[in-house]
Amino acid sequence: MKKSILKFKRKPKICASYSVVGHMEADGPLGKQFDEYCLDDKFGKESWEKAESEMQRRALCGAIKKSGLIDTELDVLLAGDLLNQCIGSNYALSNFDTGFLGLYGACSTCSEGLLIGASLFSGGIIDTCATVTSSHYCASERQFRFPLEYGGQRTPTAQWTTTGAGAFILSDNGDVEICEGLVGKVIDKGISDINNMGAAMAPAAINTLKRYFLESEHSPEDFDLIITGDLGYEGSEILKELLLDEGIDIRKNHVDCGLMIFDRDRQDVHAGGSGCGCSAVVMSASIIPNLASGVLKNVLFLGTGALMSPMSLSQGGTIPSVAHLLHISHAGGK
Amino acid sequence: MNEKEYSKYVEGRAKKSPILKNCAFAFLIGGTICTLGQGFFHLYTFLGMDELDARTLVSVTLIFITTLLTGFGVFDNIARFAGAGTLVPITGFANAVASEAIDSKSEGFIPGVGAKIFTIAGPVILYGTFFGAIYGVIYYFITLIWG
Numbered sequence: 001m002k003k004s005i006l007k008f009k010r011k012p013k014i015c016a017s018y019s020v021v022g023h024m025e026a027d028g029p030l031g032k033q034f035d036e037y038c039l040d041d042k043f044g045k046e047s048w049e050k051a052e053s054e055m056q057r058r059a060l061c062g063a064i065k066k067s068g069l070i071d072t073e074l075d076v077l078l079a080g081d082l083l084n085q086c087i088g089s090n091y092a093l094s095n096f097d098t099g100f101l102g103l104y105g106a107c108s109t110c111s112e113g114l115l116i117g118a119s120l121f122s123g124g125i126i127d128t129c130a131t132v133t134s135s136h137y138c139a140s141e142r143q144f145r146f147p148l149e150y151g152g153q154r155t156p157t158a159q160w161t162t163t164g165a166g167a168f169i170l171s172d173n174g175d176v177e178i179c180e181g182l183v184g185k186v187i188d189k190g191i192s193d194i195n196n197m198g199a200a201m202a203p204a205a206i207n208t209l210k211r212y213f214l215e216s217e218h219s220p221e222d223f224d225l226i227i228t229g230d231l232g233y234e235g236s237e238i239l240k241e242l243l244l245d246e247g248i249d250i251r252k253n254h255v256d257c258g259l260m261i262f263d264r265d266r267q268d269v270h271a272g273g274s275g276c277g278c279s280a281v282v283m284s285a286s287i288i289p290n291l292a293s294g295v296l297k298n299v300l301f302l303g304t305g306a307l308m309s310p311m312s313l314s315q316g317g318t319i320p321s322v323a324h325l326l327h328i329s330h331a332g333g334k
Numbered sequence: 335m336n337e338k339e340y341s342k343y344v345e346g347r348a349k350k351s352p353i354l355k356n357c358a359f360a361f362l363i364g365g366t367i368c369t370l371g372q373g374f375f376h377l378y379t380f381l382g383m384d385e386l387d388a389r390t391l392v393s394v395t396l397i398f399i400t401t402l403l404t405g406f407g408v409f410d411n412i413a414r415f416a417g418a419g420t421l422v423p424i425t426g427f428a429n430a431v432a433s434e435a436i437d438s439k440s441e442g443f444i445p446g447v448g449a450k451i452f453t454i455a456g457p458v459i460l461y462g463t464f465f466g467a468i469y470g471v472i473y474y475f476i477t478l479i480w481g
Binding site: 046049142149150151153157190196238242 | 335356
């Protein structure tokens with residue numbers, strides 16, 4: 001059988017991470033753990049799109065500062081967002097004197113960036129890099145759904161795009177290491193409901209996890225947490241239920257960034273958070289620090305992306321999805 | 335599980351929107367808007383307007399109030415509960431136009447507001463006019479035949 005797990009021989013360390021969020025995320029359960037938040041959703045800029053760039057810029061500067069490096073030491077920048085032409089990333093990083101690769105994997109972008117960064121590092125091609133990912137509720141709503149002030153009702157399975165940017169620095173220093181990766185396949189199960197992206201993404205996560213457990217020597221119990229990006233309530237339930245049917249039980253250790261970032265009872269977010277900033281800021285603010293301190297030893301992180309194009313949907317298309325996996329461990333004492 | 339089976343499974347398990355609650359809110363808030371409109375109608379006729387002018391001014395008043403509330407960022411919060419209650423009366427149409435205009439402001443007045451203001455309301459305007467014209471032609475021939 002073809003081996004698809006990428007086993008990193010030279011394991012990159014996540015030496016620093018930094019998160020910047022909007023006011024709703026700051027008001028959520030992880031509020032105090034984020035490095036920075038802004039009550040003004042425009043982050044002092046004149047448009048939502050520029051605000052998203054500003055978040056990325058602040059996240060990257062924060063992460064670089066935390067890492068103790070200087071920005072010219074970075075070999076490459078890997079960044080992406082949800083906006084057309086990835087303008088959030090392009091504008092944010094235009095002032096950095098480092099090569100830049102723009103990524104689009106919808107909400108899987110955070111894991112995609114880390115996966116590519118880890119591969120380049122493991123191959124000895126680079127020694128350090130930064131990955132940045134962001135999404136902005138207002139900019140996304142405009143591009144993918146309705147104007148912000150449009151009066152409509154959401155269905156219970158709809159999700160709320162996270163306003164946030166997360167940055168990670170990979171180098172050979174630090175207590176968190178990326179051990180393995182698995183590039184997700186594009187899975188299309190025919191879902192076309194823009195208000196049920198969890199259901200569109202769950203099959204991609206199922207496919208990736210099944211392939212990982214089939215090929216690796218690990219089982220779900222080997223991990224403290226199995227973290228999905230933004231399946232939300234609906235997608236998470238589908239994932240757990242259908243994996244159980246396949247004999248893989250992840251009910252005890254599964255968490256979803258979309259469910260962690262907001263309080264669904266208190267905040268009007270329906271099925272939970274989404275957007276590629278969602279997993280980036282939750283990983284950066286909550287998971288990576290716990291891996292660094294040793295509270296968590298071993299986790300699987302799956303960035304889940306719904307590659308939803310309003311134009312394709314208008315033409316009767318569906319929402320293909322992808323989920324990239326990373327096996328991240330505590331590396332202290334090694 | 336093939337695509338068809340998966341779609342069926344997903345639809346079967348997804349929590350449905352609370353239709354009864356939504357209908358009740360739509361009825362109450364939509365009814366309140368219509369009552370308000372009727373109130374304005376009485377006010378305008380009381381002030382001496384003829385019926386036709388008063389009816390037009392009622393629509394103008396409701397559009398004005400909706401646009402103002404949309405601009406202040408209040409309308410979508412009401413619509414979240416009201417649903418069809420704010421969508422069906424002329425308020426829904428006014429909000430669809432105003433909200434798009436507010437959002438497109440950052441792209442300027444011509445490529446932004448000018449080009450995008452009717453993105454949501456466009457189909458209503460196009461097909462409203464189109465079928466109105468067809469209705470007019472049919473009406474013309476019917477009156478020609480039946481006198």
